[in-house]
Amino acid sequence: MPLFExxxxxxxxxxxxxxxxxARVVVAEAYPSDEIARLTKRPRDTWVISKGALGLTNTTADPCAIARECLSRSSGDKVNAIRLYRMETGSDLEHARKAIESNMVMGW
Known part of the structure; x- marks a missing residue:
């Protein structure tokens, strides 16, 4: 069965x-008020979404990389690193503490 976008x-x-x-019937049943702007038969039966196109390959979003950067900026001061991590990520205190402590153990 063909795949349609x-x-x-x-x-x-x-x-x-x-x-x-x-395919038009599927759309009409799911979203009856939507107007179809484009309908394309995909050349293969697989759909691929590029993580790069979604911005998910950026290593600055890696929690461990952020924690190690905060530890570096705080010269290894755990309390300061936790504060920096919370400011960088918006995490709560418990999550920030776990991220910093787990990276301290790994020898940031």
Whole structure:
């Protein structure tokens, strides 16, 4: 069964359907008020989303990298590193403490 990408004015759907008309029916049933802007039959039966396109390959978002950076900036002062980590990530105290302490153990 072919895979279709259907873009509406509010959504992007990826669905299997027998043909284009069946794909339109799927959209109409799921989002009856949406207008179809584009309907494309995918060349393969797999859908791939690039993590790079979503911005998920940035290592600065890695909690361990952030914790090690905070430890470095605080010269190993755990309390200061926890404060820095909370400011960088918006984490609560417990999460920040665990991140910093686990990275201290690993020899930041």
């Amino acid at each position: 259907v873009e509406t004015d509010s959504h992007i759907l990826i669905t299997w359907a027998e043909d284009e008309e069946a």
